[in-house]
Amino acid sequence: MENQLYLSSSPHIHSGETTEKVMRLVIYALLPAAILSVYFFGLQALGVLLICTLGCMAFEAIGCKALKQPSTLADGSAALTGILLALNLPPSIPWWIALLGAGIAILIGKQLYGGLGYNPFNPALVARVVLLISFPVQMTTWTAPAPIGSGVDAVSSATPLGEIKTAVMLTGKLPEFASGSLNNFFVGNMAGCIGEVSALALLLGGIFLIYKKVISWHIPVSFVGSVLLIGGIFWLVDPSKYPNPVLHLITGGLILGAFFMATDMVTSPITYKGMVIFGCGCGLLTVLIRLFGAYPEGVSFAILLMNACTPLIDRYTSPKIYGQVEQKA
Amino acid sequence: MELKTFVGGLHPPDSKSRSAQKPIEQCPLPELLVIPASQHIGAPAEICVAVGDQVKKGQVIATAKGFVSVPIHASTSGEVVAVEPRPHPMGRNLPAVVIKPDGLDQWDDSLQGNNPDELDVDTLKKMICQAGIVGLGGATFPAHVKLSPPEGKTIDTLILNGVECEPYLTADHRLMLEECDQIIDGINILRKVLGISRAVIGIEANKPDAIAKMTAECAPHNIEVQALKVQYPQGAEKQLIDACTGRQVPSGGLPMDCGVVVQNVGTAAAISTAIRLGRPLVERIATVTGSAVAQPKNLRIAIGTPLQHLVDQCGGLTGTPGKIIMGGPMMGQAQLSLGVPAIRGTSGLLILREEEVSAKAAGPCIRCGRCVSVCPIHLQPTTIAAYARLSMFDETETCHALDCIECGCCTYICPATLPLVQSIRFAKGAIMEKKRKS
């Protein structure tokens, strides 16, 4: 069998873009936030990160084996899911809940649907929401950041959004900090999920991804923009009851959600128009849940709800094809 | 100058520097010429010579069958040594005339030059058809068909395609630099045939020397030169029309439906030769290039020259060849061997080394949407391909699979290395078959 030329249908060259590369770049983009979270929350956070990442990879290997599919461990998607899941958990989460979350994300959120590319919902968010409903206490026990070397012990504390929700429910008024300076929140000096704490680090990662053309600007911008706009309208209506839109932006999981979770390619629309609709839908739902829902934070729910709409959005936002106008005219 | 363009597309590394500065060289005749009867879109020509016949250069060896067809001519003088199916660039054995050159390269005496100004439009059209002129950009659509719009269609613009957006290829680039006069003469003949005055030459901005030269030479002839953004597939007919005129060809229609006729610059030059000198299309310019070719060149080749002979003229092979491609890397056709002949549509011969061929297995679609954003027709390639894989061909048709121009952008960019174009092409075949049956 001496003739070993290749033959294929055109084109014969490829950009060299691969799924692995895409996943790797997203992981790189998450590193600053991950490192900063370890700085703020200490080894606890590192532990959760490791458990989730390694757990997801292990479950991916098990899942592929059980379903007799070729192993997809090498494409990095499982590791990415693990990191995203860890960043969505509170640092004080018990290790077994984190591991359970990894199992839910990979086995239920992804493999059951057929593996990479076929899951309708973002696996990490599926796990987060399942854990949130199943373990409400552990999932909402927050610790105040205790930067490494500061000598401060970790103490439990409420998230800014949690405080707002409690205050508004009890008194009908915003807590005091909501009108003060927000600089601390911006760099991550607040209680919250591991990865939610530093808007700045996440923003850097997100901009890196847009610059590298891994994600397009449409979803993050429309998501954040609609939160600012809708949150802003409420704030203008009654600033004593509704928080400043900037507070919406930098507290909670909005930046993480907008740049890393909502942009998950598998579960978001493929057309630009669809992405904008998707982002705006996420923004609207987030604000509504934050202001009127039972939970202080609504990003995960908003994204999952919009994930469910993705096929519908794709269907109705098919771009107008070249030459279609003239035909109708 | 403002660079015009279209929406979508991408910019693969153009890899043209290997041959862009190499002047066109005359390729010597091979020992045997293999001239297939099927070298154009439409009905194959009917072979009208037999083994043992002596033929002259330019003599008809196969006659046109039907309107969308052109005759085939002997590329040199010599003896017909075989008339039989031979390996064809399409991948199978097809009827061909094998000519053993006598070394004299003698033109047929009956071929006479003419002054186009003295001929009427119908005669010109007939001569273009008789000379076997087809689109030399690679699609090989018979030129006279494009020049004969049916009643009721008015043409107001002639666009000359000098884009050469396929990476690696430089044949049109060299032609514009070296045979500018013939191109302009061809344009003038085309304008006369179409009865219009507006002609635009579209050239990609990565050929500044060609733009400068054409602009200078075209000025006295009232021919516009339009510089275009370097963006693949700028040279695809529909995208070129959009970029140059802002018009769009209706879905399922032809350029003439929006008042435009597009011809390759090489075709224009061939038309000039056919009318002025009376010489039919028996040679063309092709780029022989790629990492596995020792000395890439732009060659003027006789139609029917085996690819092996072209490689020999370019210093032979270096490294292990992995893929032999006739045409450019985006839309060209992979070949089984160097034994097939170059035909009228052979704009280039590209040989890639084995290590350059990406043999990565396709993974699952991660719905990144890159194929959607690069599609110059604004299709959703991944959706069509997914339906095609499930043999749901009615759905592929609703997704406008038939509008796909097979430019290859989606497959090029796909991180999951899915063969999207192949799936869509497969779906198109199935849809067409269904339509034929009903």
Add this chain to the structure above:
Amino acid sequence: MLAAVLSIGGIGFIAATALGIAAKKFAVEVDPRELAILEALPGANCGACGLPGCSGYAKGVVDGSIYPTLCTPGGSETIQAIANILGIEAAAVEPKVGIVACQGDNSKAANKYRYLGLQDCNAAQKLADGPKTCPSGCLGLGSCERACPFGAIEMTAENLAVINREKCTGCGKCVSVCPRQVIKIAPAEATVHVLCNSHDKGALVRKYCQIGCIACNICAKTVPDAYVIDKFLASANYEHIENAAAAIEKCPTKCIRDFSTGYPEGSSFLPPTIPAKTKAA
């Protein structure tokens, strides 16, 4: 607690009632025989009968527009059941199975080129008539495997399709998707087959395949009735299957196989432990 039980129970009750009413009110009249036949059919929607699915076939059988004997997957049992439902006489049908008439996997048959692209035989066939040098051999990209409604086809590690004789119902779906017509439908009781599909001359076959039929005629000479040679290809004559196995040893390229003793090399299927399906009485 009580309120919760009552409200959930209440909602369930109301919904159930509504569904029940809807089912009655919007019920579509169906011939009960049609339902009975649909029940008796294998339900694979394989299309062997020529209709898109089992329900279409059931409808056609009841209204008399189609023969009641066309369901090959169901075999005699199903046909008998349909006959009983319709109250007509059933004719016996011969059980059939599909045969991949090729053993030229990647280790035994040459390829013209290395194929890259869509893992589908029909797509590969469009590219210079497929990678396999033999113009009629199995391309091994699994189109038949995916088309089989019964999961009866496997692809070996060396890319050869093999049909499991116990799972195969002879529906012929694989035959219609194979671009090279490698798969034949044969009587199930015949277990000896010439596994080659190439009509090329022997000398040419030898060039590209170690296990192809070279039309040497030895099989036909050994067991005269059991084999016929047509256009350089031997095939088993299913009318005379009794002594066909005697030629297996004599075949110089080993392209004759008795499926009762084993499947082609590389297959994970085990030779049938039970005797091959026999003609129904």
